[in-house]
Amino acid sequence: MLDLNNKSILITGGTGSFGKAFTRIILSRYxxxxxxxxxxxxxxxxxxxxxxxxxxxxxxxxxFVGDVRDKNRLLRAFEGVDVVIHAAAMKHVHIAEYNPMECVKTNILGAENVINAALSCGVKDVVALSTDKAAAPINLYGATKLASDKLFVAANNIRGNRDVKFSVVRYGNVMGSNGSVMPFFMNKKREGVIPITDPRMTRFNISLDDGVEMVMNALESAWGGEIFVPKIPSYKITDVAEAIAPECKQEIVGIRAGEKLHEEMITASDSLNTWDLGKYYAILPQKPNFDLEDYVKKFNAKRVPDGFSYDSGKNTEWETIASLREQIKIHVDPNFSI
Known part of the structure; x- marks a missing residue:
């Protein structure tokens, strides 16, 4: 059982939506x-x-004011730290497209700085947050997060005899997080028109608390090198608009640069290394630093079929308009009503 009492924990990007939820849960639980x-x-x-x-x-x-781009600041911050959660990132697709090198510096070079500081300072566990956009990316943000994922997975190859594990959690759109669609639609409701990029668009859906639980699971069960993916529902963007503002007109504005109609979290190419762990999937390294048979036995893992993919448009579990309203009231705005 995971016990973080008497541990020193650091979270990069700790003042963001995830960081605040993580802080709340850590302080109440430990x-x-x-x-x-x-x-x-x-x-x-x-x-x-x-x-x-x-x-x-x-x-x-x-x-601790600091930037993941600053190697020396990270070395100072990581002194005496047992656990690092890496949540810092540039995440807005259109801003990354316009400022590409700034995104590269934070999301890729920053990830490498986190890894090197963890190796230098004796950190025991590192969990990095990823995104569905890192699977088969078509925008720069997704490409930088894919590169970041690869860096954290490969970090297990250079740890030598250090007692440290690096793993990744990858999940979809987070309800109520900064810049997410639900608060955006709730603001647009006042104007009487909800902008819809494309009526066919779908996305995965997860709450902040469930994202934190994924990180806790990784801290407890990672062997090093896994990319954990949750089994979560999808929603249609038009259903989100209907759930929030049924009285408003839905205006089709077109897909922005770098957006997909549907998001993937596991591609068909990933299927060869993907295992079903029950509540989560785990994409394992092609050459893991542990005995695969032992891993399969420990977690009762089952290999997914060849060609399997996990796509928000082909999901088997869906949010309804009613369930979205309930989730918004719980996770976004307790005063929400239509």
Whole structure:
């Protein structure tokens, strides 16, 4: 059973939506956590988060201003840290398309800095957050996250005799996170028109809390090199609009640069190395640093069929308009009503 009491934990991008949810759950579940380091380059978000979690009331918290692009700052931040959760990223598709090298510097070079700092400072567990856009990417953001995933998986090959594991969690759109579609539609509702990129569009759906539980699962069960993928429902973008604003006109505005109609989390090419673990899938390295037979026995893992893919448009589990309204009220806005 995972026990993070008396551990020192650091989360990059810790002032973002995921970081705040992770912080809330860690502090409630592990009251004796030794240190929880919130690393982020945004001092204003540090200030705002400090109002919710003041250090005088939460003595384990450290607010550490820093950028994953800065190697030396990471080396200082990672001193004495047991667990690193890497959530920092440039994630807006259209901004990455317009500022490509800034995205590369944060999402790829930043990932390499996190890996090297973890190896240098004796970190025991590293879990990196990925995205469905990293599977068969067609935009720069997805391509940088795919490269990041590859770096974290390969980091297990260079750890030598260090007692450290690197793994990745990959999931879909997070309800209520900064820049996500549900808060966007809720704001647009006031204008009477909901912009729809394409009525055929689908996406995977996960809550912030379920994303945190994925990270907890990786910390507890990773052997090193896995890309964990959750079994989660999809939604149609038109159903989200109908759930939030049934009285509004839906206006088709066209797909933006770098967007897909449907998202994949596991491609057919990945199927050769993908195993069904029950609640999650795991894409394993082609040459894992552990005995595959032992892994299969430990998790009762079953290989997926050749050619298997996990696509939001071909999913077997779907959110309905009613379930979306319920989820929005729970995870996005408790005062939501239509």
């Amino acid at each position: 009251p004796n956590v030794r240190r929880l380091v919130i690393l982020s380059r945004d001092e204003q978000k540090h200030f705002q988060m400090g109002m919710d979690y003041p250090e005088k009331d939460y003595p384990a918290i450290r607010y």
